[in-house]
Amino acid sequence: xxxxxxxxxxxxxxxxxxxxxxxxxxxxxxxxxxxxxxxxxxxxxxxxxxxxxxxxxxxxxxxxxxxxxxxxxxxxxxxxxxxxxxxxxxxxxxxxxxxxxxxxxxxxxxxxxxxx
Amino acid sequence: xxxxxxxxxxxxxxxxxxxxxxxxxxxxxxxxxxxxxxxxxxxxxxxxxxxxxxxxxxxxxxxxxxxxxxxxxxxxxxxxxxxxxxxxxxxxxxxxxxxxxxxxxxxxxxxxx
Numbered sequence: 001x002x003x004x005x006x007x008x009x010x011x012x013x014x015x016x017x018x019x020x021x022x023x024x025x026x027x028x029x030x031x032x033x034x035x036x037x038x039x040x041x042x043x044x045x046x047x048x049x050x051x052x053x054x055x056x057x058x059x060x061x062x063x064x065x066x067x068x069x070x071x072x073x074x075x076x077x078x079x080x081x082x083x084x085x086x087x088x089x090x091x092x093x094x095x096x097x098x099x100x101x102x103x104x105x106x107x108x109x110x111x112x113x114x115x116x
Numbered sequence: 117x118x119x120x121x122x123x124x125x126x127x128x129x130x131x132x133x134x135x136x137x138x139x140x141x142x143x144x145x146x147x148x149x150x151x152x153x154x155x156x157x158x159x160x161x162x163x164x165x166x167x168x169x170x171x172x173x174x175x176x177x178x179x180x181x182x183x184x185x186x187x188x189x190x191x192x193x194x195x196x197x198x199x200x201x202x203x204x205x206x207x208x209x210x211x212x213x214x215x216x217x218x219x220x221x222x223x224x225x226x227x228x229x
Contacts, residue, residue, distance in 0.1 A: 001162070043219045046216070049216060100213065101213050104165060105150075105217060
């Protein structure tokens with residue numbers, strides 16, 4: 001199947017700093033990329049949907065000024081957690097899909113963010 | 117509000133048996149449903165897709181059923197192996213199609229020797 005590479009896999013940062021997470025589709029062009037957040041033993045919560053060249057669509061309750069998403073090309077989307085706080089510590093996962101409809105989602109390996 | 121429920125308790129079965137996982141949903145009419153496998157500290161991996169007009173799908177040792185009247189999907193792994201131990205997530209596609217998925221909480225499966 002297609003490969004989605006997410007980097008970094010782990011990051012520890014200090015409160016108040018910003019962290020950028022990259023998500024790349026290596027062998028296909030992703031029409032849409034999605035960013036999720038997952039707490040231990042909980043489901044994937046969709047944060048935002050990003051389409052290349054347009055502004056991301058954020059889910060209700062997600063602060064767009066805190067979680068900046070940029071989808072600069074059909075193979076790259078980035079999530080920047082700005083002014084991180086300990087409560088932002090979580091597992092962040094991106095996924096990429098081709099086209100609309102019932103296509104499979106390809107996920108990155110996830111990023112474990114710890115804010116100290 | 118929309119709700120997706122999977123068994124919250126871990127499912128422990130013996131190697132060689134069939135594992136059956138359940139996904140129930142309410143206030144929802146998904147156009148399709150997908151099942152994913154997630155290992156600890158990793159992103160989910162796609163397993164199977166079933167559309168609203170399909171009753172059953174199979175892939176090797178995997179089988180998924182979809183009952184839109186009961187609002188339920190069952191996921192079966194036959195001849196289970198310890199390597200099948202993981203968390204399994206169901207994900208529902210939006211009514212009418214589209215590519216935004218809503219995930220259930222997942223069920224942890226442990227296959228014992």
